[in-house]
Each structure stands twice: as C-alpha cells, then as structure tokens.
Amino acid sequence: MLDPSPDDEREPWSSIRRCAEGEGVLPGFAYADEAVYRAEAELFRRHWISVACGHSAPEPGDVFPLRIHDQSLLVVRGEQGELRVFYNLCRHRGARLIDAPCRVAGSRIRCPYHAWSYHLDGRLAAVPHFHRGAKVVGPDAEEAAELGLLPLRSAVWRDIVFVNLSGDAxxxxxxxxxxxxxxxxxxxxxxxxxxxxxxxxxxxxxxxxxxxxxxxxxxxxxxxxxxxxxxxxxxxxxxxxxxxxxxxxxxxxxxxxxxxxxxxxxxxxxxxxxxxxxxxxxxxxxxxxxxxxxxxxxxxxxxxxxxxxxxxxxxxxxxxxxxxxxxxxxxxxxxxxxxxxxxxxxxxxxxxxxxxxxxxxxxxxxxxxxxxxxxxxxxxxxxxxxxxx
Ligand code: FES
Ligand SMILES: [Fe+2]
CATH class of the missing domain: 3.90.380.10 (Naphthalene 1,2-dioxygenase Alpha Subunit; Chain A, domain 1)
Structure with missing residues (x-):
C-alpha cells in the first residue's frame, strides 16, 4: 500500500526543500496549507507582482480596489491618464477608502468614515474642520503633502500594473x-x-x-x-x-x-x-x-x-x-x-x-x-x- 511520508517535523518544509533541489514534485500541502499561504506572502512582497490591468481603470478619475494576500490596494487613473497605486487606506484612522471599482466624483477620493478627501495624485485635498474651529479650514499645504495617500512602487507594462511591496526588488x-x-x-x-x-x-x-x-x-x-x-x-x-x-x-x-x-x-x-x-x-x-x-x-x-x-x-x-x-x-x-x-x-x-x-x-x-x-x-x-x- 502507498503510504505517503509525513513531512519531517524537525524541518517542517523538508519536502519543499527536496523540490527546490530538483527532486520530485511540490508536496500537496504547498497548494492548500494555511501556514504555507501565510509564508508565501513574503515571496509576493519581494517580487514585482501584477495586481490589475490598466484597462480596469480606463479613464481619469477611475479607481480599482483590489486585495492580494492581506494587502488592500487601490489603482488610480490620474488626470493625465497616468496610473498610480496606493494602499487603499485613509491616513486618518485607516478606513478602507474605496470598496468597488468606480469613477470618483469631482476627481476626489473621499473617505467614507470622516470625509477626508484626496486628489488623484494622492495629496490630501480637504478635511472637514481639521482644526476643529467653527470655520471650515482645510489643512495647509505642508499638512496636505504630509498626509497624502501611501504610494507603492509601481510600473505598467503592456497595460499590466505591477507593484513591488518591499520596495527593494x-x-x-x-x-x-x-x-x-x-x-x-x-x-x-x-x-x-x-x-x-x-x-x-x-x-x-x-x-x-x-x-x-x-x-x-x-x-x-x-x-x-x-x-x-x-x-x-x-x-x-x-x-x-x-x-x-x-x-x-x-x-x-x-x-x-x-x-x-x-x-x-x-x-x-x-x-x-x-x-x-x-x-x-x-x-x-x-x-x-x-x-x-x-x-x-x-x-x-x-x-x-x-x-x-x-x-x-x-x-x-x-x-x-x-x-x-x-x-x-x-x-x-x-x-x-x-x-x-x-x-x-x-x-x-x-x-x-x-x-x-x-x-x-x-x-x-x-x-x-x-x-x-x-x-x-x-x-x-x-x-x-x-x-x-
Ligand atoms: S478614517 Fe478616513 S477620514 Fe477618518
Ligand atoms: Fe487550458
């Protein structure tokens, strides 16, 4: 009877190591195991990975949210047709900015939590009552630049949008x-x-x-x-x-x-x-x-x-x-x-x-x-x- 050898407990990924050395196929658990899946996120961090196609956000003001592993990202088509990728995360208290592909109103990405809004290039645009005065005064230029969306290193090739999460590929x-x-x-x-x-x-x-x-x-x-x-x-x-x-x-x-x-x-x-x-x-x-x-x-x-x-x-x-x-x-x-x-x-x-x-x-x-x-x-x-x- 066939009796598959259990993975060596002292070296949990020994069967993956054998495959890396050119011996045999990947073990079955490499395709389904929770721990492998979590560790694999590191591989996705180090490489240039694709996240979307430019055509998913074809016109200026179009935004395309996506998740890859546990990273929530946002592809944004700018005023001049250029593509940028940001973390889909508001700089205030971390709300998810966009939950479905759309064209944002007035070329502003607006947070659904406390209505901070951002330009398509990621700069902070407006904040309701930022200084808590009666008058609606937004952040000044320096604050706006500092509190922009967090960008990722990105590239577009043949309409495919790539990012590098670690920043050092x-x-x-x-x-x-x-x-x-x-x-x-x-x-x-x-x-x-x-x-x-x-x-x-x-x-x-x-x-x-x-x-x-x-x-x-x-x-x-x-x-x-x-x-x-x-x-x-x-x-x-x-x-x-x-x-x-x-x-x-x-x-x-x-x-x-x-x-x-x-x-x-x-x-x-x-x-x-x-x-x-x-x-x-x-x-x-x-x-x-x-x-x-x-x-x-x-x-x-x-x-x-x-x-x-x-x-x-x-x-x-x-x-x-x-x-x-x-x-x-x-x-x-x-x-x-x-x-x-x-x-x-x-x-x-x-x-x-x-x-x-x-x-x-x-x-x-x-x-x-x-x-x-x-x-x-x-x-x-x-x-x-x-x-x-
Ligand atoms: S979390 Fe976005 S405005 Fe507060
Ligand atoms: Fe096929």
Whole structure:
C-alpha cells in the first residue's frame, strides 16, 4: 500500500526543500496549507507582482480596489491618464477608502468614515474642520503633502500594473527587459483593449500558473481549439530569464488547413514565422501573458486565501482598426472563445485543487516529454519560498 511520508517535523518544509533541489514534485500541502499561504506572502512582497490591468481603470478619475494576500490596494487613473497605486487606506484612522471599482466624483477620493478627501495624485485635498474651529479650514499645504495617500512602487507594462511591496526588488525595466525584447514585434503600442473581467478561481494560484504553461492539456480540455495535438507537439519551452518561463508554440492551424484566414488586424511587425506563433509566459510569480498574431491575453492571479484566487482576465486586440463597427461579430467571437477556454480551465482547476493537494500527490509521475516547464515552475517557487523563510 502507498503510504505517503509525513513531512519531517524537525524541518517542517523538508519536502519543499527536496523540490527546490530538483527532486520530485511540490508536496500537496504547498497548494492548500494555511501556514504555507501565510509564508508565501513574503515571496509576493519581494517580487514585482501584477495586481490589475490598466484597462480596469480606463479613464481619469477611475479607481480599482483590489486585495492580494492581506494587502488592500487601490489603482488610480490620474488626470493625465497616468496610473498610480496606493494602499487603499485613509491616513486618518485607516478606513478602507474605496470598496468597488468606480469613477470618483469631482476627481476626489473621499473617505467614507470622516470625509477626508484626496486628489488623484494622492495629496490630501480637504478635511472637514481639521482644526476643529467653527470655520471650515482645510489643512495647509505642508499638512496636505504630509498626509497624502501611501504610494507603492509601481510600473505598467503592456497595460499590466505591477507593484513591488518591499520596495527593494531590482528595477522593473531590468526584470522585464528579456521578455520585452523577445515579444517586441507584438508591439505594445498597437494593443487595443477588448475586455477585462474579474473572475473567482477556486484553486491555488500556482495551479493556474502551471496550467497556463501546460500545452499538453490543450487538445483534451479545449477540444474546440483547431489542430488537436499538433500545436502542442510543435511547441518548445522557453526560459527567458530565471523568473520568466514560457512556451512557444505554432498555431494548430495554418497553411492548407482552411483556417488561416485572419479577419482581425494583426501586429504589423511580425515576421513570417511569428505570424503563426503563440507565445505563452509566466512572469514569476503571478502574471500570465499570451500573445498571438491578433491578440494578447493577460491573467493576473491574486491569492485571497488557501485554495482561493481572484483573476483579472483581460483580452486585447491589435490596433484601433480592430474596434470598427464592421468587426463587432469577430470581436464578440474572439471574446466568447477566450471566456469559454478560461471557464473550462476554472472548472478543471477547481477539481485539481481537491486532488493535487492530497498527501499522496507525492507519488505523482510527471511525463518527461511534457512537464519539464511545470517542474521548473515548481522548483522556482520552492526556492523562492524558502529564500523568504
Ligand atoms: S478614517 Fe478616513 S477620514 Fe477618518
Ligand atoms: Fe487550458
């Protein structure tokens, strides 16, 4: 009979350490355990993590609140279209400022507790009876500057909003450069937002990241994707940098299949070969991005509790020409397909969460020819997890 070895009590995370050293898969509890979840927050503090998409707050004055682990944050679109990220916390007595995405009235973020209000750039704007006089006098300029919202170090890349909670990760440009160069022909300047949805995933975020890199499942879970296994068979793993893992695959269709007719505009600088490629990446830890000749998809994974994740699921088309009324049906169809595929994955992952987190999962046998990139992800997670402990 199989008898899974209990984790060593003297070294509670010994099975994670074995995985970090390249021996075996992550233990089941790494996907469900409360203590692992809490310790993992440290890993999320140290790295550049994505928290939202810019399209979630498209116009000046739009605000998008979110939670990732126990951090409550606020993405704010400023007067000039610039994005900032603040803690979603009033400087007075710490009330949550915004509880649902909205456009704030009068370009002011107003606290629901005692009505302190803030400019979109975070400066304190007004305080009722700040000095407790009969006259309504606000804070002076110095007080206003000092009592502004608390900002986070942030960066926006291809419409994805990243933050670094610890403040001491290497510069974002440095971290992203290898991927930015690799997919430069899928030009960020040409992106045109199609949709941005908030979705609940009843599984640990790591299972979603692994699934995104797993091309082996595509023909099985998503039989509507044309070409069967052919796209996956012609794929190759890509390690862009130690923290950016991916897969490059050919479209399952192309010349001669009768499905090569593109109706939506494609990125203009693609080479002949790139016009048939799908590039899929995980920017460790929680950012998933896929580029195709005529679209980009982004999934931001925000851990909420052990086994519970929220996704921002965003889709982009190419160039403003894709937004013309004549292409309404094509837009609706590409969105419908993307949602259908994501829903198939959500369902699969919710089931996987229940079984993959069992202790007998240590007896799993990854398929050598397919699962290398997944094992790399698990190893990377194990190493980064232990580095923070
Ligand atoms: S807590 Fe926000 S105004 Fe008092
Ligand atoms: Fe899938």
């Amino acid at each position: 290497p510069p974002f440009e440095e971290v992203i450069r290898p991927l930015d160069e690799r997919i430069s022909h899928w030009s960020a300047e040409e992106l045109s937002p199609l949709s941005s949805d908030e979705v609940e995933l009843r599984a640990d975020w790591k299972l979603a990241a692994e699934n995104f890199l797993d091309v082996y499942h595509l023909a099985v879970v998503h039989p509507q994707i044309p070409g069967g296994f052919s796209g996956a068979l012609a794929s190759e793993d890509v390690v862009v940098s130690p923290g950016i893992l991916g897969v490059s695959m050919r479209q399952g269709y192309g010349e001669g299949s009768g499905q090569e007719a593109w109706t939506l505009p494609r990125f203009s600088a693609l080479t002949e070969d790139e016009r048939l490629r799908i590039e899929i990446f995980c920017i460790f830890p929680n950012t998933l991005i896929l580029v195709e000749p005529d679209n980009q998809q982004v999934i931001v994974l925000r851990p909420q509790a052990p086994g519970l994740t929220r996704q921002t699921f965003a889709n982009y088309l190419v160039s403003d020409a894709s937004q013309v009324p004549e292409l309404a049906d094509e837009r609706a169809e590409i969105y419908r397909e993307a949602v259908e595929i994501n829903e198939q994955d959500l369902k699969l992952l919710a089931g996987l969460q229940r079984t993959r987190s069992m202790s007998v999962a240590e007896f799993l046998r990854p398929a050598e020819a397919w699962d290398d990139i997944n094992l790399r992800f698990q190893r990377l997670w194990a190493q980064e997890f232990l580095a923070g402990g």
